Amino acid sequence: MKGEQEFWEIIKPIWDDERVQSMSKYIQHGKVTTLTHSLRVAKLCYQLDRFFHTHCDKQVLLQAALLHDFYLYDWHQKDDDHRWHGFHHAEVAVKNAKTHFGIDEKTASCIAAHMWPLTLRKWPRYKEAWILTLADKLISIKETILRK
Ligand SMILES: [Fe+2]
Ligand SMILES: [Fe+2]
Incomplete structure (x- = not known):
């Protein structure tokens, strides 16, 4: 990936954190862990920002991308708290x-x-948020299709 070095310099302090690494214990889609999913989303955010010259605040964009699913539980486990995962996990993160x-x-x-748009009232207020919501959807669709 172009800009790989800059990318890792920005995410390193968060990536190296053990709570972030613990996302490797949770499955996001198919066999993909939440940690792998979050890294993929962060990389795509970085690439979209470069490609479209959106001049995002890269610190904000990549921190948000890496932590967007930082909810730290297995949403496949049956639990009343997890039932509304789609609606609530962003708030937990x-x-x-x-x-x-x-x-x-x-x-x-x-x-x-x-x-968004699942969470109607929490709409993207910044360009960084638009890129994140787009990247997350693209990666999620890809991960869901490829599991089959
Ligand atoms: Fe999410
Ligand atoms: Fe996600």
């Missing part, structure tokens, strides 16, 4: 990201809006 990394409001807003 925001809470965890604030607690563990002290992310700013812009980054929090991008994470909160990544499931």
Whole structure:
């Protein structure tokens, strides 16, 4: 990937964190772990920003991308709390990201809006949020199709 070095420089402090690495314990789609999924989404965000010259705040974009599914549970396990996973996990990710990394409001807003339009009232307010919600959907569709 073009800009690979810059990409890793930006994500390194978060990537190296053991709570982030613990996302490798959870399955996102098919056989893909949440950690792999989040890295793929972050890479696609970085590439889309370069390709479309959207001049995003890369710190915000990549932090939000890496932490957008930082909810830290297995959503396939039957549990009343997990029943509304699609609607609620972004909020859980925001809470965890604030607690563990002290992310700013812009980054929090991008994470909160990544499931839009499912979460109607949490719409993307920044270009970083639009890129994240697009990248997440593209990667999720690909991961869901390829599992078959
Ligand atoms: Fe998500
Ligand atoms: Fe995701």
